Amino acid sequence: MSEPGSSTSIPDDIGRNDPCPCGSGRKYKKCCQRAHRLQKESEKKNPEPHHLIEADSIPWDIYKILSQIRENNALGLFYDIAHDAGPLRDRYADKTSLIKAVNDGDEILPAGPSFDLVHLRLDPPDTILLLQEDDPKNKTVSFQLVTLRPNEVSADGGDRQVEHAGFRLWDFRRELLDRADLDGTPSLDIFGIDWHPPS
Numbered sequence: 001m002s003e004p005g006s007s008t009s010i011p012d013d014i015g016r017n018d019p020c021p022c023g024s025g026r027k028y029k030k031c032c033q034r035a036h037r038l039q040k041e042s043e044k045k046n047p048e049p050h051h052l053i054e055a056d057s058i059p060w061d062i063y064k065i066l067s068q069i070r071e072n073n074a075l076g077l078f079y080d081i082a083h084d085a086g087p088l089r090d091r092y093a094d095k096t097s098l099i100k101a102v103n104d105g106d107e108i109l110p111a112g113p114s115f116d117l118v119h120l121r122l123d124p125p126d127t128i129l130l131l132q133e134d135d136p137k138n139k140t141v142s143f144q145l146v147t148l149r150p151n152e153v154s155a156d157g158g159d160r161q162v163e164h165a166g167f168r169l170w171d172f173r174r175e176l177l178d179r180a181d182l183d184g185t186p187s188l189d190i191f192g193i194d195w196h197p198p199s
Contacts, residue, residue: 035100049081050164059120059127062148062167066111075099078109083168085155110144110172118185123195125153126170128188140176145191147171 011021020031052065069077079095082088092098101107110131119130131144149170154160175191188195 035096053166055165057166063117070111081169083149083170086170088171110146139179141179143175145173
């Protein structure tokens with residue numbers, strides 16, 4: 001049996017009360033229907049990644065693209081612009097499983113409207129973006145670490161042949177820090193990000 005939401009094949013003739021095609025044993029309306037609907041909606045308005053990201057796009061451009069994807073709720077596009085050799089694609093076997101995780105609250109996508117880009121580190125081949133959401137009423141400050149990697153760079157850092165060059169979303173994660181422990185914008189080192197400055 002596959003995981004609920006893991007099927008990318010969405011039957012056209014399935015009824016709300018039919019068994020879910022993912023094999024969970026639950027009715028479709030109680031399992032993958034919402035994730036499938038979100039996937040269909042996002043596919044209608046999703047351009048191809050290479051139409052958004054050019055070979056000469058800079059990290060700031062990618063941050064703005066991520067923000068626009070969030071604003072448009074084009075969840076499937078996060079999967080489409082992910083590097084196919086990266087950790088994000090390892091966590092989610094297909095677009096539907098990522099959409100379902102977001103829908104269920106198990107994943108929070110980066111670059112929400114309340115997050116600002118506060119730090120950028122070039123760490124070839126990767127670029128790391130630090131996003132911050134700072135609500136003074138909260139005792140914690142929320143951060144998102146977004147890693148970008150050129151599509152033409154493989155998982156081990158070597159060159160690879162691709163049809164379309166340019167940055168892709170490698171991975172992202174969320175961190176919470178106590179406000180009392182912060183003195184300005186934190187260094188990426190406190191998040192366990194190793195830096196490999198050029199020698």
